[in-house]
Amino acid sequence: MRLTQPRILPLEISEMDEEQRDVVERASFDKPINIHKTLAHHHKLLKRWLVFATHVLNKSTFPARERELVILRIGWLCRAEYEWAQHAVIGKKAGLTDEEIERIKSGPDAGGWSELDKTLLRATDELKNDTFISDPTWQELKKTYDDRQMIDLIFAVGNYNLVSMALNSLGVQLDPGLKGFES
Numbered sequence: 094m095r096l097t098q099p100r101i102l103p104l105e106i107s108e109m110d111e112e113q114r115d116v117v118e119r120a121s122f123d124k125p126i127n128i129h130k131t132l133a134h135h136h137k138l139l140k141r142w143l144v145f146a147t148h149v150l151n152k153s154t155f156p157a158r159e160r161e162l163v164i165l166r167i168g169w170l171c172r173a174e175y176e177w178a179q180h181a182v183i184g185k186k187a188g189l190t191d192e193e194i195e196r197i198k199s200g201p202d203a204g205g206w207s208e209l210d211k212t213l214l215r216a217t218d219e220l221k222n223d224t225f226i227s228d229p230t231w232q233e234l235k236k237t238y239d240d241r242q243m244i245d246l247i248f249a250v251g252n253y254n255l256v257s258m259a260l261n262s263l264g265v266q267l268d269p270g271l272k273g274f275e276s
Contacts, residue, residue: 094175094264094266095172095174095261095264099131099265100264101131101264104131104133112136113133116129116139116143117129117130127175127267127268128175128256128265146252146256149248149249149253153245153248153249155238155245155246157187157188158187158189159209159210159213160187160245160246161180161183161184161187161189162189162197163217163253164176164250164253165177165180165181165189167220167221167257168257169197170217170221171221171254171257171258171261173260173261174274175266175271176256176260177274178272178273193205197214200218201215201218208233212230212233212234213246216230216231216234220247220254226247
């Protein structure tokens with residue numbers, strides 16, 4: 094973790110007012126997680142961001158496995174350990190193997206990737222480094238994805254780049270049971 098302590102402490106449910114509690118509980122899968130409990134300090138922003146984040150994570154036209162591949166790559170590039178840990182779990186559920194998740198760290202030039210996976214990783218690197226998908230990468234992706242999927246790809250990388258900035262800067266710590274980069 095970049096920070097060993099949070100800069101803004103996550104609120105416990107007992108510390109939240111009714112509006113904060115409502116937003117955090119609706120955002121939670123099983124139990125409230127640190128990102129939501131931290132953003133509860135600005136619950137109106139959390140509520141609005143969740144609409145967009147829910148689209149990216151659950152309503153996107155982009156296939157789940159490929160979505161998790163690019164989310165994990167942007168998390169790695171941003172050194173967002175919290176993001177990495179959460180999406181390693183989600184990525185496995187979406188079909189990524191432990192070996193693939195570890196290989197994401199090495200990027201598109203690592204051996205073992207399909208051509209499509211290499212291109213997705215390259216697109217993520219290009220978006221991070223140049224805020225632009227190059228023409229060769231775009232043309233390769235367009236062999237597989239339609240226009241809506243291409244838009245969803247860009248917004249997935251962009252959303253998780255933003256989330257990584259917040260996680261790193263706020264010092265959101267890993268939730269119990271999650272494993273970071275070195276685990």
